Amino acid sequence: MARLSFGSTAVSRDYDVVGTVERAIVDLTSSEVKSYVVHTTIPPIHDILVPVGAVGELDDELSVDLTTEQLRGMPDFIDASFGPWVTPQRPVPHKEVLVPSNKVELSAATRVQGVDGNLGTVAGVIVDEMTYELTDVVIKVDFLGKVVVIPAAWVGHFRLGRIEVSCSRDELARYAA
Structure with missing residues (x-):
């Protein structure tokens, strides 16, 4: 990885x-x-x-x-x-679509939403070097003040500049401990 x-x-x-x-x-x-x-x-x-x-x-x-x-x-x-x-990070001119609609962008501006509220933002990714499969998502967790790595399987949906994960703030805090 x-x-x-x-x-x-x-x-x-x-x-x-x-x-x-x-x-x-x-x-x-x-x-x-x-x-x-x-x-x-x-x-x-x-x-x-x-x-x-x-x-x-x-x-x-x-x-x-x-x-x-x-x-x-x-x-x-x-x-x-x-x-x-996504919400653009910089002003951008109108151009034709370069990325197919079945793909989504993860960036430091991508918010992470848990089942009971905002958890933080995406800080990075972990990929399998052989298959390029996304295995984990690195999250800067605001309320814990640290970076936590969660399994990509926890990501349920991609929505308007955010990902939704299947855990609560308490579950994430216990997982990070």
Whole structure:
């Protein structure tokens, strides 16, 4: 299993730091991470969609099996493409849909809703390096003041910029202890 936190560094095949990981795109039917959104620090500065097939190692850093020059040519990722799924983190122009409707975006802005209220926000994901299956979700739990890893099986629904999990605040506190 490999843990990747949002805000982690993205590194190209030629060992250049090319940006930071902003989001993970998860297929709703298979629970697989299909791609990562990287906010580049190389000109032209923009958000790009990096498919998991182009990802090398995950070790709280995203190693991309593409050169810096190849990454420069990647198309923009536009978070408005998700329509009602998310609230954009930056102002975005209108562009055609780049992500199919059966996929959803997880980012540091994604809220986590328990059965009895808000639990916190998504801080990262843990994926199986062989299958790219989302195995766990890393949550910054506001009321506990710490980060907790929960099984992806606890996620019941994806709604307008939030995920709904099948546990209460008390259950999460006991699980985190």
